[in-house]
Amino acid sequence: MTGFSRVAVRAVTTPPDRVPIAAPCPPGQAVPFEDGWREGQRQISGTLAACAAALATVPHAVLDARGLAPEAAIELARRVVERSWRWQALKRERDTELSRLDVWTDAPVLFEVGWTRVAAALAGQDFCRELVATPANLLTPVTFTQRLTRLRELGIGVEVLVRGDLRRAGLRGLLAVGRASANPPRVVALTWPGTQHRPGRSGGDAESPLAFVGKGLTFDTGGICIKPAEGMEAMRGDMAGAAACAGAMMALALRRSPCPAVAVLALAENAIGADAWRPADVIEMADGTEVEIVDTDAEGRIALADALVWTRRRFAPTLIVDAATLTGSIVVALGHQRAGLFCDDDTLSHHLLAAGEATGEALWRMPLGGGYREALDSDIADLRHCSPERMQPDASQAATFLQHFAGTTPWAHLDIAGVEAHEEADEEHAAGPTGFGVRLLDALAARYEADG
Amino acid sequence: MPDFAFAKPALPKTGALALLIAEGEAPWPAADSASSGGIARALKAAEFTGKKGQSCTILAPAMSGATMSRIVAVGLGKASEITQLGAEEAGGTAAALLAREPHATVAAQGLPAGLAAAVATGMALRAWRFDRYRTTEKDSEKPRLAKVTVLTDDAAAARAAHAPMAAVADGVFLTRELVAEPPNVLNPAELAQRCRRLEALGVKVEIFGPKELKKLGFGAMLGVAQGSANEPRMVVMHWNGAGTRRGARKEAAAPLAFIGKGVTFDSGGISIKPAGGMEDMKWDMGGAGTVVGLMAALAGRKARVNAVGLVGLVENMPSGTAQRPSDVVKTASGQTVEVINTDAEGRLVLADVVWYCQHRFAPRFMIDLATLTGAIIIALGHDFAGVFSNDDALSKQLQEAGEATGEKLWRMPLGEAYDKQLKSDIADMKNVGGRPGGAITAAQFIQRFVNGKPWAHLDIAGTAWSSKDAACVPKGATAFGVRLLDRLVADHYEK
Structure with missing residues (x-):
């Protein structure tokens, strides 16, 4: 994992000298005081947030996890590492960052064993967060693709579709979304064969991968239906779904998951230009569905729809989970506390909800179909991609639109708008990108591994 | 008819x-x-x-x-x-x-x-x-x-089966009529008077005016009402269908409680709404309308249950006496509320009525209905009303009754993480928690007036009125909730 972990974490039974010791207390409990501090050692205590904030500027620290069960110690360390994330790549003067954490524990072996898996997820999460944090002039579909090639080191296959490939594959929706930008769209497929992959056998379900599909709008101006200027800068994060899928793949590879998985990232910049797509355009999507465009700022579902079709065609996956910062509606519905889960398969939904509870990346199931489908009836095409009315349940309508392109494959859609970044730091999160989805998808894969 | x-x-x-x-x-x-x-x-x-x-x-x-x-x-x-x-x-x-x-x-x-x-x-x-x-x-x-x-x-069996159904339909019609009535006709006093009609069905009706409400300490509800020339009312309707039959279990004697938001017109107050669509705000008493119709339905079919229906009736108007954003009001519970947005008035009314209801009646459960938030429309549209509950069993019963009657509910989350959004710098809470999760924070607000009793809140803002005909519901006032709650009572609370 060398080269992928931001913080080197190890278990110790005796804390080294002259290294600050942090002893976070659970919320609501009194600050514990232990005697036996050695001279010259700084003690940091208080809430997890206070500890993590203090540790963020210390290069090397000890985390006092004595008396905790190994799982609890691991969780505590995870929170400290997750919370200590800061992104300073574009600053000339950088603060010191936490790079080494010694976990003072009674059960070092069990800690180390359990930590490997957590470290993999954290590395994937950091990868995701960095992608989300990177501004759109530095992270275009092309440079996003270049950053993904690094995953080859881990045994992940990286397949890139450039404009000509996209044309041949018929991904006209994605091409339309990316058409006005000087930065051409891409589709990237990341494949992890799984450590139990048996090459040569074909057809059986055992080799069919789990598929993750991510919306990767490296910047979303809204297109001709341009967004208001205020807050537009946040649209550099409109590729957080794709980043989460990429991060999850990194996590699976780092922990040598037995589970075959693929991630398909639909990368484009929704720009304004003389050749931009327009409201009222009708686009023949990859599966032949004719779609009337109502609002060019509802571009994510168009890019994703084509990616879903291509993913089914190319990989015949056992299931698909897509992740996208898709709608403002889901923020109004569920706030910043939960992402929306739209799923037409109760088993998959159950696994995702459970994975969400386990990782703290909480989901809430939202409705699909019915009246939401009726809102997508078009006067001149097979479907329209959103409703022109105000005050619409756009999140459910968008999900229902995607459902059409998921076909019969068990499918779930995660609308992660609102949870992909935090404006302010809190107990759980640093300010900035959260990496939401990486640990969730990793935990989902783990559940399918356990199921055999 | x-x-x-x-x-x-x-x-x-x-x-x-x-x-x-x-x-x-x-x-x-x-x-x-x-x-x-x-x-x-x-x-x-x-x-x-x-x-x-x-x-x-x-x-x-x-x-x-x-x-x-x-x-x-x-x-x-x-x-x-x-x-x-x-x-x-x-x-x-x-x-x-x-x-x-x-x-x-x-x-x-x-x-x-x-x-x-x-x-x-x-x-x-x-x-x-x-x-x-x-x-x-x-x-x-x-x-x-x-x-x-x-x-x-x-034919005889059909006639017998039809009688209670017709009573429920009469309840639906009463609700639809109340919701359809224009607000210059149906102000709080008039709506309270129409509740008196239920006396003919054996419902006991109590009406509280501003003086009584003041005595009860309904500072939040009175704050909403103070901008209007039309005085507020609270109506309490009692249906004692389980009676005090000998042998009836004590549990069955405690009533079920239904509480409705009855803003007979909601201009938004000083935080005035945009003109476009404001005419829809005559149906901001849809929750109260449903509770009145439900009580008529239960009494009309002589349901073997004890139930109370409470409606908080106000008009929300801007005027020289209207409450202002930043006012702090004291609720009947003693908790104080900083009014950030006078257009988030329904929860202020419910806060006082919900509190009063649980203390006076110690009900088996409380279900409140309100055309509460635009956020629930952006979340669920018109296909489902939102149900927020602190009780999984009650929530499940409600969702099943919704499926059975075609008045469908979708459960929405609650939780500490949402409750935080209501933190005020100068009072116990604010009356709004911002745009994100707007329907959830509204429910959290109401929950602060529920002392752990089984409770469910139905946000019917997207379902109380319909712009198109459905098989059994002509466009206009739907009376959403009457058949649903009647079914809930019939299926689970009349044994």
Whole structure:
């Protein structure tokens, strides 16, 4: 994992000298005081947030996890590492960052064993967060693709579709979304064969991968239906779904998951230009569905729809989970506390909800179909991609639109708008990108591994 | 509203005939043979198969021994899957097709008595119309359906099954009327007076005016009301259907409590709403309307349950006396609220009424209904109302009753993480938590006035009014919640 972990974490039974010791207390409990501090050692205590904030500027620290069960110690360390994330790549003067954490524990072996898996997820999460944090002039579909090639080191296959490939594959929706930008769209497929992959056998379900599909709008101006200027800068994060899928793949590879998985990232910049797509355009999507465009700022579902079709065609996956910062509606519905889960398969939904509870990346199931489908009836095409009315349940309508392109494959859609970044730091999160989805998808894969 | 009768199957001589046909089944042989197979041929030509929602009209068919003006066929879906709701919807569809006919006969001869009664109920629900303010409409333009005879093998059983359903439908009509009434007519005092009508059904009605409310410490509700020339009211309706029967368990004696938001007009107050669409705010008393109709339904069918219905009635107006954003009010619970947005007034009304209800009645559960937030429309649209509850069992019962009555609920989350958004710098809480999760924070606000009692909050802002016709619900006021909650009571609380 060398080269992928931001913080080197190890278990110790005796804390080294002259290294600050942090002893976070659970919320609501009194600050514990232990005697036996050695001279010259700084003690940091208080809430997890206070500890993590203090540790963020210390290069090397000890985390006092004595008396905790190994799982609890691991969780505590995870929170400290997750919370200590800061992104300073574009600053000339950088603060010191936490790079080494010694976990003072009674059960070092069990800690180390359990930590490997957590470290993999954290590395994937950091990868995701960095992608989300990177501004759109530095992270275009092309440079996003270049950053993904690094995953080859881990045994992940990286397949890139450039404009000509996209044309041949018929991904006209994605091409339309990316058409006005000087930065051409891409589709990237990341494949992890799984450590139990048996090459040569074909057809059986055992080799069919789990598929993750991510919306990767490296910047979303809204297109001709341009967004208001205020807050537009946040649209550099409109590729957080794709980043989460990429991060999850990194996590699976780092922990040598037995589970075959693929991630398909639909990368484009929704720009304004003389050749931009327009409201009222009708686009023949990859599966032949004719779609009337109502609002060019509802571009994510168009890019994703084509990616879903291509993913089914190319990989015949056992299931698909897509992740996208898709709608403002889901923020109004569920706030910043939960992402929306739209799923037409109760088993998959159950696994995702459970994975969400386990990782703290909480989901809430939202409705699909019915009246939401009726809102997508078009006067001149097979479907329209959103409703022109105000005050619409756009999140459910968008999900229902995607459902059409998921076909019969068990499918779930995660609308992660609102949870992909935090404006302010809190107990759980640093300010900035959260990496939401990486640990969730990793935990989902783990559940399918356990199921055999 | 048509009169309904039930009779043994016999082909009528005149009028219109509705044939309710299950999927793949042949039309009523008595009628089809009188038409020498013409009906079956017409249905075949129309590609009518009896699928749910299908319908077909045949005008002036040639029939031996009868002069029928019109035959309508309505699909029931698969014979083995016909539910009460399905039968009601088929009836509703038939009623819409028969609106021009003064007299109609409905052939439901294959259906059990209960479903035949449901057909009649569905017809009534669809045929309802609010005509009070149409003064120039010619009679020829009005719907004419006046008498309906439903043919069923066991007419007596159908009649018996129909009586309670008709009582519930009357409750629905009362709600629809209250919601449809304009706000210059239906102000809080007038709405309170209309609750008095329930006394005829055996409901005890108490009305509280501003003086009494002040004495009860309803600072939040009075703050909302203070901008309007129309005084607030709270109405408490008691239905003691379980009575104090000897042997009745104590648990069953504690009432079920239903609480409704009754803002007879919501201008938004000083945080005034945009003009476009403001006329819709006459139905911001939809929650209260539903509670009144529900109490009428329970009393009308003599439900064996004790229930109380409480409605908080105010008008929210901007004026020199109106409350301002940044005012702090003291609720009946003693908790203080910083009013950030005067257009988030419904929760202020509910806070006081909910608190009062649980302390006075110690109810088995409290269910409040309110056209509370625009956020719930952006979350769920018009397909579902949002249900927020601190009780999984109650929530599940509600969702099941919703499925059964077609008044569907989608559960939404609650939690500490959302509650935080209500933190105020100078009072115990703010009345709004911002745009993200707006319906959830509204529910959290109400929950702060619920002391751990089983409680559910139904945000019906997207479902109280409909802009298009549905099978059993003409466009306009839907009375969403009356049938749902009546069903909840019937299925779980009348044992």
